[in-house]
Amino acid sequence: MTIWEMLAVLAAGVGAGTINTIVGSGTLITFPVLLATGLPPVTATVSNALGLIPGSISGAIGYRAELTGQRRRVLRLSAAAAIGGLSGAILLLLLPATAFETIVPVLVGLALVLVVLQPRISRAVQRRRDREGTPGKPDGGPLLFAGLLLASVYGGYFTAAQGIIYLSLMGMLLQDTLQRLNAVKNILAAVVNSIAALFFLFVAHFDWTAVLLIAVGSAIGGQLGARVGRRLPPTALRVLIVAVGTVAIVQLLLR
DSSP states (O other): OOHHHHHHHHHHHHHHHHHHHHTSOTHHHHHHHHHHTTOOHHHHHHHHHHHTHHHHHHHHHHTGGGGTTOHHHHHHHHHHHHHHHHHHHHHHHHSOHHHHHHHHHHHHHHHHHHHHHHHHHHHHHHHHHHHHOSOOOTTOHHHHHHHHHHHHHHHHHOOTTHHHHHHHHHHHHOOSOHHHHHHHHHHHHHHHHHHHHHHHHHHOOOOHHHHHHHHHHHHHHHHHHHHHGGGSOHHHHHHHHHHHHHHHHHHHHHO
């Protein structure tokens, strides 16, 4: 990498760590930047998963107050995240690179749709809660476990927008504040990234320079997201994610 490419990857890591802590989809920033440096898609995905671990942990630490009283919920849902994350990582390496290059633009496109629809999903969840007027199960029951398991398979394969999927599922099946659910989301993302990365360390190719730059940047971004992210206009964040994700799709289709 040139010095300018290194600075771009570092800055992307900060942005990804910040956005992941607030809402998710930070991969839509780091992934196209890694592609722009010349890394193959699979190598970029593996390097990105490794580099984002410190950011997930940093964001979870920043939300530690909101995790109070959620130990049982976190342990149960983390089991689903671990199983799903490992399954997704295995799929990433089992499927041929051509299949990956075909599937990823579709996944990124789906992620962008979820980003755009997030306000509508949140309003639908709130209307459902107001209509029922009764609390859900403390851990969401088997339906939430199964939903998070499938979402984590996707997360282990390609992490973009997994946080939004987590929040949507938990918001529909758990009666709790969005900030407390966001704290759980950060833990689940850290579990998926860590499990997938541990697997990748032994069986996949990655770029250590990219990993270290994203790790440093995402750790900084995780703290920024936890401290000031709630004050940032959500519309501006969605516009940024959609713009960067569109660039990613174009880059993938032109390769």
